[in-house]
Amino acid sequence: MFDHVKFGVSDYAASKTFFLNALAPLGVSVVAEGTPDYGVELSSPSNxxxxxxxxxxxxxxxxxxxxxxxxxxxxxxYRAALAAGGTDNGAPGLRPNYHANYYAAFVIAPDGHNIEMVCHRPDE
Incomplete structure (x- = not known):
């Protein structure tokens, strides 16, 4: 649905480090970067x-x-996000109130954003 999402952060260096580390399991890396007021684009292949x-x-x-x-x-x-300075907002686990295979973890990022990683697939 989205090509990109862009939002402001109060501490550019801390947020960049947090998102790079927290999203490393998805293969996220820096695609483009300018000055802090221009920003950084993070992406995984073809996403x-x-x-x-x-x-x-x-x-x-x-x-x-x-x-x-x-x-x-x-x-x-979850482990990477906590190690990068995030705060626990829900350890990895099933959330059957959403659906039977909704496996997710939640972490609060440096600016208070609730960051979730979710897998909708059954356990393999």
């Missing part, structure tokens, strides 16, 4: 991009959910 830029405004909190191909990617995201 939508996440773009960040430095802003003096207080960003509104977002809920961003990324699709994982496996439950292991969800687990790896």
């Amino acid at each position: 939508a991009s996440l773009c960040l830029y430095q802003t003096a405004e207080r960003p509104a909190h977002l809920h961003l959910a990324f699709v994982a191909d496996s439950r292991r990617q969800v687990d790896d995201f």
Whole structure:
């Protein structure tokens, strides 16, 4: 549905580091980068991009959910995001209230954004 999503962050370096590390299980890397006020584009091969830029405004909190191909990617995201400075907002596990195979983890990013990684596939 999306080609890219771009939003402002209060600490460009911290947010860039957080998202690069937290999304490493998806193969995310820097695709393009300019000055902090222009920003950075992060993407995995043939997927939508996440773009960040430095802003003096207080960003509104977002809920961003990324699709994982496996439950292991969800687990790896959770560990990487916490190691990168994120705060736990829901350990990896099934969320049957959404559907029987909804396996997700939630972490609060540096600006308070709720970052989710979700796998919709059954356990392999």
